[in-house]
Amino acid sequence: MFYSSSPLAGLIPLLIWMFLFCWPAAYIAGQKGRDMVPWFCAGLLFGPMATLMVGLSPALPKNTAPANDADSWLAANPDSQFPARLAQTHEAARQALRKRFCPDCGAPLAEDDLFCGGCGRKAN
Numbered sequence: 001m002f003y004s005s006s007p008l009a010g011l012i013p014l015l016i017w018m019f020l021f022c023w024p025a026a027y028i029a030g031q032k033g034r035d036m037v038p039w040f041c042a043g044l045l046f047g048p049m050a051t052l053m054v055g056l057s058p059a060l061p062k063n064t065a066p067a068n069d070a071d072s073w074l075a076a077n078p079d080s081q082f083p084a085r086l087a088q089t090h091e092a093a094r095q096a097l098r099k100r101f102c103p104d105c106g107a108p109l110a111e112d113d114l115f116c117g118g119c120g121r122k123a124n
């Protein structure tokens with residue numbers, strides 16, 4: 001009579017299983033800084049073994065210093081050559097943009113060149 005009382009009654013063992021193993025595994029995983037969804041699924045598949053595994057696993061270190069912006073990275077790395085290298089790169093890019101090239105052969109042209117040194121085309 002228990003199983004025929006409702007078509008949803010077959011879900012009761014699954015719900016008990018989830019209550020006993022999936023939720024605890026997911027909760028413990030969350031407390032330890034791990035993804036909860038995979039551990040919920042592990043609880044679904046492996047039951048108490050998943051709860052035991054996540055319970056015995058070490059907690060992940062908390063991300064206390066999110067140095068994901070340039071200013072805090074530079075503050076944390078005062079010996080970095082980065083600002084100087086960046087300035088060099090900017091200067092090189094500026095000089096490269098200032099350069100002229102022959103439209104016919106692609107040879108670089110000096111600022112005061114009237115003709116291309118590669119193909120003789122008149123520089124304009």
Ligand SMILES: [Zn+2]
Binds near residue numbers: 102105116118119120
């Ligand atoms: Zn040329």
